[in-house]
Amino acid sequence: MTRKIGLVDNDPFTLAALRSVLADMSSCTVAWAVRSALEALELCAGEATRPDVLVTDVSMPDMNGITLCRLIRSATPQVPILAITSYNLDVYAMQVAAAGAQGIVNKDDPMTITAAVAAVGSGAVWPYKSNGNGRSMAVRFRTAEQAYGSVEASPAAQAIATLSAKELAVVRLTCETLGTFAELASQLGCSESTVKTLAQRAYRKLGVSNKRELMALWNEGIMA
Known part of the structure; x- marks a missing residue:
């Protein structure tokens, strides 16, 4: 089964790099790549355009990725979400998990991105390991089905x-x-x-x- 991947990142160079990385995966194809979280939200809501996995940046100007996760997960369990960021993962891991995403990885780690997309696309989660800084963090990610029903977006x-x-x-x-x-x-x-x-x-x-x-x-x- 070939999974359809949706990509959203306001940086065009990151989008191009993600397309290139995911093109090497025989199990998936990039259905669309957009620079607007609001556009991604609309695409995820449409039956014909809904991806099997959404890969979203955390920081975007029109809507942050955490809010995007909350809106999608409060509406449907059908779109597993993988968050990506160029910042320290410890900063966002807990917020992303609470928003209903299935994992978070660094943008600059292609091998981890492909492995995480495969895991999330298969219905699993991507286990979180603390980025270090002399402390340990225990962040539990849930599957899309588990998170659905317990995540609410702000009014x-x-x-x-x-x-x-x-x-x-x-x-x-x-x-x-x-x-x-x-x-x-x-x-x-x-x-x-x-x-x-x-x-x-x-x-x-x-x-x-x-x-x-x-x-x-x-x-x-x-x-x-």
């Missing part, structure tokens, strides 16, 4: 997950640039009236009434 993250791709784009640009509707329309390549309509829909779904409330919810939702 803010759940609200953001209800937005359509176009609504998300408007909200993200609003929070990141504080631009006017005309400026957002120029960046998105659509009319100002379209941006206004999308913004109104997003505000209603998120239960906010102004940019200050929107930014507060956005920051909570992508980092929670």
